[in-house]
Amino acid sequence: MLRNKKIAAVLALVLMFALVVTGCGGQKPAEQGENAVPAKEEIVVAQGADAKSLDPHATNDQPSSRVMKQIYNTLVTANEDMEIVPGLAEKWEQKDEKTWEFDIRKGVKFHNGEELKASDVKFTLERMLKSDKVAHIVEAIESVEAPEDYKVVIKLKEPFGPILSHLSHTAASILNEKAVTEAGDNYGQNPVGTGPFKFSNWQAGDKIELVANEEYFEGAPAIKKVTFRNITEGTNRTIGLETGEVDIAYDIEPIDKDKVRNNEKLTLIEEPSLSLAYIGFNVNKEPFNKKEVRQAINYAINRDDIITAVLNGAGEKAGAPIGPKVFGHNPNIKPYEYNVEKAKELMKQAGLEGGFKTTLWTNDNPVRVQIAQIIQAQLKEIGIDVAIETLEWGSYLDRTARGEHDMFILGWVTVTGDADYGMYALFHSSAKGGAGNRTFYENPQVDELLEKGRTSVDTSEREKAYFEVQKIVVEEAPAANLYYQTQNVGMQKGIKGFRLHPAGHHRLFGVSY
């Protein structure tokens, strides 16, 4: 009997241990399902990944930007219509080709109580220029001076047309010098901004909590607490909306959209975004060095099929590499039509009637894998035998940068909403490889036009240059542009004032529930 007691004791111990251990997690009882109260002051936002860091200079990824957008402000802001409007700078003036002067809003307080001064702006931009991750966004800047407490002068290396768009990037969010210096290496987990919400808590991998900044310079937000939850699986974000655990869910899976639309408690909003999905060819390799082959593939791809099957209609066929919401978009460029006969003809001209074998690379993003499969089937029609290779993201970026690929699928988000960001990196010969030009395309005329667009400050002149670039690169087809992705957000019906931002990081200030 004694032994039996021992066994019982062991089991009891294990049991107690487990209970104690699980009990530890129970301090915060679940608060779901209490939506009886009419006006809620807390909202839960779900997105597909956790933020990496809340230091704008430490990362440049969408999930982080979406959180930082709530915490910080930029000097100037691109609103939901992609117009540049005042942010922390009340007004600005271009003094000469290379000099810009900004008047800083007075009386703006950082979350730590410090007042915003021109020196913070100088500090921020100088720190940004030293960051390998985001320096390229402001590389045009030569120097930043703060002659007065509320005046900043930015000097450029050479004339740079899209400077305001670049300063509106979330990576150019203004930081507080003192807060950054105090937090040191841990600043990314202790962000201090001027925005409508203050950082409160971060359970890594699970959620980030923000609370209202009652002293926000545009007024106190209606929502008092925002929780960003990390829900990787798209299906689960929709389920979260349905069960009421989530109030706003970013990026509803195409297949789930009707579920959200048809749910009387939910709404789905959709709008074109700034992102392009494309197939890139390695123009250095046989047979992709032949323009005819690249065009043939363009004609052989049925973009409508892809948009219907993979995106459930959530996309717009792409002609030009930059979409209609981007400055400089050429509306006269039509997408390649689906025309197998023409494609075969072009293959014949290229001397490849018999087709050829090649590979198409994709990373493990399920949408891209599906697109790859459809393209594989479509190219079979013109005799191209495509093998799909799924690579994990690290080797994908690395090996496409080194030009080891035949064809690849990738996306490009023109976050700044300006053609320069959208095309310079993709088509300028100096950006070959890792910087963005993974097709290794080179055309002196394109280079020249892109440089002109970049350095000119005359809007119509810039537009003309970009129109021309689009015409050339669509005709020469180093890539097959597939579609401009439509972005969507699903949310509870009670949510008011939420607007989609084309760049994908939506503002929660002005939202009420």
Next chain:
Amino acid sequence: MHKYVFRRLLMLIPVLLGVTFIVFSIMYMTPGDPAQMILGEKAPAEAVERLREEMGLNDPFLMQYGRFVKNAMMGKFGRSYTTNREVFAEIFSRFPATLQLASLGVLIAVAIGIPVGIISATKQYSLFDSISMIAALIGVSMPNFWQGLMLILLFSVYLGWLPSGGYGGFANFILPALTLGTSSAAIITRMTRSSMLEVIRQDYIRTARAKGVNEKTVVNKHALKNALIPVITVVGLQFGYLLGGAVLTETVFSWPGVGRLLVDAIKQKDTPMVQATVVFIAVTFSFVNLGVDILYAFVDPRIKSQYK
């Protein structure tokens, strides 16, 4: 006993050295440039090169590994390439979620597995036995993520009883723990049953029965304690395995556990994070094994003498 524990802990050192060496070589040899990953798809080549230099990625392999070992011995595992957080700070912030889930999962598994296994064994070939064995087989054969999704659809969407995911209160634990628990329960049931059967056929049990000891006492007193040893091994293995993180279940339930941390880190080529997580998992695994071995001695005094 102390000596034994000490010796076991000492043995951990070469194992950890080996583990880190292999992990380091894996991360070194697999394609994908961490610098490129950190800077993203829009980074100019010079910036990547500068960062490589700064991170010491251009140094020869052994030099890099040596540096790692030197820092690790001083307790410095570095900062994550992606989040710039102290790697162990991040692991420790996530470990409670994993530990709690694994404990509850194993608890469920034990609570189901051992009694069902015992009853099945004592009533071999009965209806109960057949049903529970088939249930156990189904439990083993069901892919975890599929089961998890089904549970979510049933209990969160249709019935609305439980949250569909996320880390939080007790209600959040139930579905993921059930998902993990059932597959472990299946394994434990099978183990308990076969180990009980083995013991029941032994001569001393026959003797006890012949002596007229009642069946309940035979099972509880004589059979169970001997049958329990292999069961404890399996429970320990299951616990250790769950502590290493159950990636699929964690993904389905948006659970911020160590398993997902590791997979994300691997995908992002976050070498310091991968190293630290693997070291951490290896150490936890060894501790669980050690715990199991000590538990043996507790259950069976014959074993204790071997630890001297």
Next chain:
Amino acid sequence: MIKMTETQASVPTTPKKRSIWLEVFRRMSKNKMAMFGLAIIIILVLTAVFADVIAPYEEVAIKQNLAQRLQGPSAKHWLGTDEFGRDIFARLVHGARVSLKVGIVAVGISILIGGTLGAVAGYYGGKIDNVIMRAMDIFLAIPSILLAIAIVSALGPSLFNLMLAIGISSVPSYARIVRASVLSLRDQEFIEAARAIGASDFRIVTKHIVPNALAPVIVQGTLGVAGAILSTAGLSFIGLGIQPPAPEWGSMLSGGRAYLRYAWHVTTFPGLLIMITILALNLLGDGLRDALDPKLKQ
């Protein structure tokens, strides 16, 4: 999952093998569940062999028809169609080829490597044993998912590399099983006899020890095939499965999860088939174990 302790050293002591296997089969044939499992496995293997006869690969299994995507079961498509309008029945039939191959080859790789290491460790003992088994401990401490991802990303994603990845990660358990068997055999009389008549180590190991150590390996291997099929499904879930458009059960299951609520058949049929296969393998494995266990003779 580790079930090796269930197969504790239970080794027939006679060196004759053919008659043993006949005897094992005769004993197993009394076990209805095991025979049921065996029958299912045979049907699956036949399906795999005659897949092209049942449903043409190019025209049906990988042919997309986007107009007919996600249709429920019908007379034309017995088990419905998937997200590309491909016939699920045809894909499952061809998937049997891929999935069984993955399972068997992966286990084969682990038996080959693990078995060799285990045999060497057990036979020579001493330092060699120590070095090999410590190496196995190290391997065991590395999460298998890391190994799998590492192998797949280092060698490139292909069917063989996937099998290699899954195979390598279970090497340590086979090494342990074989080592345990070899240890128990090493000092038996017939081995000593062979040594006395001057047989080489290689001959003793391959002719005498390996055949006798086979039983637990076979049992573990049967269960291992099941485990490998599940691992493939898991790897597909995190995006490292078989390359499309090849049909494989695991990737069909995980690929269809987004459609779970709209087209139940896309995941349900592959899921069921995986379960049935694993069930059958387990039944067979259990039956084999019982049949091989001398203590159960009566």
